[in-house]
Amino acid sequence: MDALMDAQENDAYLSTLNELKPTRQFEFADPKLIKGFAIDSKDINDWEFLMKSCIGCYLFGRFARQAGPNCSAKWMWLEDFFKLQKCRSWVAAKAAASTLLDSYLDDNAFAPPPKDSSLDNIYFELGPVDESDIAIVGSGINPVQVGGGFPEKAEESIQNAKKLGKVDMEPFTRIAKALNAFLHNNFFGDFKKSKYFTKFVKLEHWYSQHTFTEDDFEIFRVLGRGGFGLVNGCRCMRTGKVYAMKTMDKRRVKMNRGEEMCKFEKELLQLCKSDFVLDLKYSFFNDFELFIIMDVKAGGDLNFLIQQQKCFTKEMTQYFLARTCEGLQDIHNAGWIYRDLKPENLLLGDDGTCWISDLGLACPWKEGMAGIAGTPGYWCPEMLRKEPYDKGVDFWTLGVVLVEFLTGTCPFRNKAALEFGKSKGEKDKLLCCNMAVLEMEVEYDTEKMSEDAIDLAKKLLTKDPKERLGKNGIGDIKGHKYFEGFDWDAVTDGSMVPPFVPEQEVNAADQDSIGKFKNESEVKEIKLSDKDHSKYKNFPSSNKKAFEIDVTGLLIWEKSKGRPLTATVTRERSQTCSLM
Numbered sequence: 001m002d003a004l005m006d007a008q009e010n011d012a013y014l015s016t017l018n019e020l021k022p023t024r025q026f027e028f029a030d031p032k033l034i035k036g037f038a039i040d041s042k043d044i045n046d047w048e049f050l051m052k053s054c055i056g057c058y059l060f061g062r063f064a065r066q067a068g069p070n071c072s073a074k075w076m077w078l079e080d081f082f083k084l085q086k087c088r089s090w091v092a093a094k095a096a097a098s099t100l101l102d103s104y105l106d107d108n109a110f111a112p113p114p115k116d117s118s119l120d121n122i123y124f125e126l127g128p129v130d131e132s133d134i135a136i137v138g139s140g141i142n143p144v145q146v147g148g149g150f151p152e153k154a155e156e157s158i159q160n161a162k163k164l165g166k167v168d169m170e171p172f173t174r175i176a177k178a179l180n181a182f183l184h185n186n187f188f189g190d191f192k193k194s195k196y197f198t199k200f201v202k203l204e205h206w207y208s209q210h211t212f213t214e215d216d217f218e219i220f221r222v223l224g225r226g227g228f229g230l231v232n233g234c235r236c237m238r239t240g241k242v243y244a245m246k247t248m249d250k251r252r253v254k255m256n257r258g259e260e261m262c263k264f265e266k267e268l269l270q271l272c273k274s275d276f277v278l279d280l281k282y283s284f285f286n287d288f289e290l291f292i293i294m295d296v297k298a299g300g301d302l303n304f305l306i307q308q309q310k311c312f313t314k315e316m317t318q319y320f321l322a323r324t325c326e327g328l329q330d331i332h333n334a335g336w337i338y339r340d341l342k343p344e345n346l347l348l349g350d351d352g353t354c355w356i357s358d359l360g361l362a363c364p365w366k367e368g369m370a371g372i373a374g375t376p377g378y379w380c381p382e383m384l385r386k387e388p389y390d391k392g393v394d395f396w397t398l399g400v401v402l403v404e405f406l407t408g409t410c411p412f413r414n415k416a417a418l419e420f421g422k423s424k425g426e427k428d429k430l431l432c433c434n435m436a437v438l439e440m441e442v443e444y445d446t447e448k449m450s451e452d453a454i455d456l457a458k459k460l461l462t463k464d465p466k467e468r469l470g471k472n473g474i475g476d477i478k479g480h481k482y483f484e485g486f487d488w489d490a491v492t493d494g495s496m497v498p499p500f501v502p503e504q505e506v507n508a509a510d511q512d513s514i515g516k517f518k519n520e521s522e523v524k525e526i527k528l529s530d531k532d533h534s535k536y537k538n539f540p541s542s543n544k545k546a547f548e549i550d551v552t553g554l555l556i557w558e559k560s561k562g563r564p565l566t567a568t569v570t571r572e573r574s575q576t577c578s579l580m
């Protein structure tokens, strides 16, 4: 690829990252079909279903804002209650709870004006409407008319937050249930007659009929190369949302017997709900390829960053390590082990957060599990000794990446490891590396690593897994003196300001050096049988919540551009499109 083309593709990718630009409109079915769907579908007519949907909540929020203060104040209280539910530390929760109290539950308060919502991810799991909940609405003289002693109980729970280390959610949840029931009883009927509900039905119907394929995405430049194919930036054309598309050539997968890896990667991406691990948005296949769509992390991988910066500061190392620990904990809690921790697999968001990606080698943990998996230099001793292993493999690699972050080199892939291997009679590089993992005591660079960092590395790089730090969980690591004074709560609740924010540029090698696969012609020779294809029958999936969030983002964007809610394209029975 010539330099000009490379530059043009970089520009196209960067401009998609910076601006929401949907390039294809939703095509809705014939209005008669949609009407039929609205009448027949039990879900669509159910308030609880509406409240569980981000699109439903956003559209009800638009309706509520123009339905008068009796509706808007109560709904906006619920929106702020949603923010309270999301807080992970008591400090953040106390602040969010105080907003609910001061702005809506105080007799002297005036409800805040109903300004547009910019929240694309609100939804509620409040259960079925319970009429008895309503009793506490109407008796108060505050903006949401809540009485029954609940404003006082909410105040008490805020006062006790510090002592308890949490905000007692009970009074807030009771109020939320009461307002939820009130809005259902008094406003759901009118909402169902509004254009907002029509839009909701159309979108639900569209989703129920649609199967995502590669035709839904526009592809941009290559961001990285994986074992079975390339990773590109891409954009979902209807919502304008930018993602990363990982493509895996089924023939290359077959050649490397990687079918199970692809299956596990997709399964864990789908299963693991973590703020530290990339999750799956959509997956699908065609005759030759498997596709995984996930969030794009535009800051590049940490290996790329190490190459640029040579090594990381203590602040960066602590932050990256802490987020990685939290992600590993979520994976372990799901009953899986990760097995492939290395800087290439830690991706940096454009905001500086780092994320565990590439779950291809992760698998559900089973007693007695053994066998080599991962990357040379990051394999742990028990794997090389062919012994059974457990989550301790991930703590070993955490030690490896700690050294790599602070010194810029992997301690078992450097000159010292090579020389150690040679001194033990090994000739091959890989065997030298393995010998170093098994027997070499790492010599730490005291100019780049503090005493505490060395102590942590030594404890993680303990060759006997029974003695290794982490055997009792990540609490062992959190409590190590390398992290003295470090605010783990701020990492857990996402409030820590990342110590490094990447430049808004293409943080990836140029496309030619990411390059092509060496054995392309060999791969083309591989024939795929029906049996091969049948291995992927459960591969396609779509994450409805992700779809809802993207569509809500689109609706918010359209509102900010002054676009009318009803302007949509309808697909007639004849399959031609027209504007409604």
Ligand SMILES: Nc1ncnc2c1ncn2[C@@H]1O[C@H](COP(=O)(O)OP(=O)(O)OP(=O)(O)O)[C@@H](O)[C@H]1O
Pocket: 223, 224, 225, 226, 227, 228, 229, 231, 244, 246, 278, 294, 295, 296, 297, 298, 300, 301, 344, 345, 347, 357, 358, 359, 360
């Ligand atoms: N979501 C993403 N956002 C941005 N870049 C990504 C994303 N996912 C992957 N990449 C880039 O593509 C590279 C390869 O992706 P990944 O590691 O998932 O592939 P793989 O087939 O599992 O690779 P490996 O052979 O290392 O196991 C990453 O190192 C990273 O540079």
